[in-house]
Amino acid sequence: MRKFLLALAATAAFAGPALAEPVRISVGSFNLNNLPFPVAVGLGLYEQEGLDVTVENFASGGSKTLQALVAGSTDIAVGFYDHTIQMQAQNKNVVAFVQLARNSGLVLAGGRSSTFDPDKPETIKGAKIGITAPGSSSDFFVRYYLQRHGLAADDVSLIGVGSGSAAVAALEQGKVDLLVNYDPAATFIEAKGVGTILIDGRSDDGAREIYGGIYPTSVLYATQSYIDAHPQTIQKVTNATVKALAWIKAHSAEEIVDKLPQQFISGDRDTYVKAVEKAKAIFSADGLFDAKDVETPLTVLRTFNEKVAAAKIDLSKTYTNKFVLDAPRAVAN
Known part of the structure; x- marks a missing residue:
């Protein structure tokens, strides 16, 4: 993966014009929620805009990317929308300006020896649950599930396992009993027979069942300053x-994967193509935010985040549609 990131940075630096404008973009992980970003890189779209993009990947999850953004060590983050709400509760102005994924895409998978039955929520007690990282949206997923079913946070053990193949390996090796993660991990779990998808948030219906509404996730965000x-x-x-x-x-999963660097493709290519096909439904068609949908993450956060619950949150300041509305609508060939 490190070689891939260096290659991305080198490609951007080499291909860009002599006076290309430098910009640092960090990404929380290369799960499929964030796929539009590497697709844009693979198509050379940032270079076409006269940008020299330096990419950094915090494979442990979006919370590390958020920390980097607030600390000023990156300019723009590819992360999850709910982080903007958390930051407002801490009097920090972080604003999302393009929506990449309009839905969670998270699944909860059980390993071969898991005894958790979603029809009996109390059976989750004592489980070791893998999440991408503490403070990530996979963390929120578990906490909200526990809260909704009258369970306490200490009824389970939350373990950061990252995403992709590392997360699948944690489930396969029995390091965790349950795993909350995204595609391509979700598709790999089923394809390898590692476990079973017990709760699926990849569809709109699944999101409504889990969260009570559409839950926008991956976005581009930056500080207001x-x-x-x-x-x-x-x-x-x-x-x-x-x-x-x-x-x-406008393109098939096969065509999308063709545009990605080989290093980005996890596992065997055919399975990865299937994962992209399943994930396509979660991507935004136009990058715009919906005022009703952004209320769902706020509702979720208020159930267990004391700072968010105590704060007066103005959602209109957590996102802007200005730049998307001003963007040309031409489709890249």
């Missing part, structure tokens, strides 16, 4: 990303 200081940079990043979203919608 960076957006104010670099509006043209944000617009260029938005232009490229919106083109990537349109391109994904």
Whole structure:
């Protein structure tokens, strides 16, 4: 993966124009919720906008990316929308400006020896549950599930296992009893016979069952101060990303995978193509935020996050549609 990131950075630096504008973009993981970002990189769309993108991957989860953004060590983050709400509760202005995934895509999978039965929520007690990282949306998923069913956070053990093949390995090796993760991990689990999907949030119906509504996840976000200081940079990043979203919608899973560097493809290619096909439904078609949908993460966070519950949250300040509305609508070939 490190070689892949170096290759991405080198490609951006080599292919970009002499006066390309540098921008640092960090990504929490290369799960499929974030797929529009590497697709935009693979299609050369950021370079076409005159950007020299340096990519950093925090494979342990989105919370590390958020920390980097707030600390100023990255300019833009590919992370989850609910982090913007958390930051507002801490009086930090982090704003999402492109929606990549309009739905969670999370699944809860049980290993071969798991005794958890979703029809009997109390059977989750004592389970070791793998999540991408503490403070991540997979963490929120578990906590909200426990809260909804009258269970306490200490009824289970939460263990950070990352995403992708590392997460699948943790379930396969019995390091965790249950795993909350995204595609491609979800598809790999079924394809390898490692476990069974017990709760599936990849569809709109699944999201409504879990959260009570559509739960927007992967977005591009930045601090308000960076957006104010670099509006043209944000617009260029938005232009490229919106083109990537349109391109994904218009192309097959096979064609999408063809545009990705080989190092990005986890496991065998055929299974990865199947994972992309299953994940396509979660991607935004246009990058715009829906005022009703963003209420769902706030409802979830308020159930167990004391700072969010105590704060007066203004959701209109956690996202903006301005840059997407100003982006050209041409589809990349």
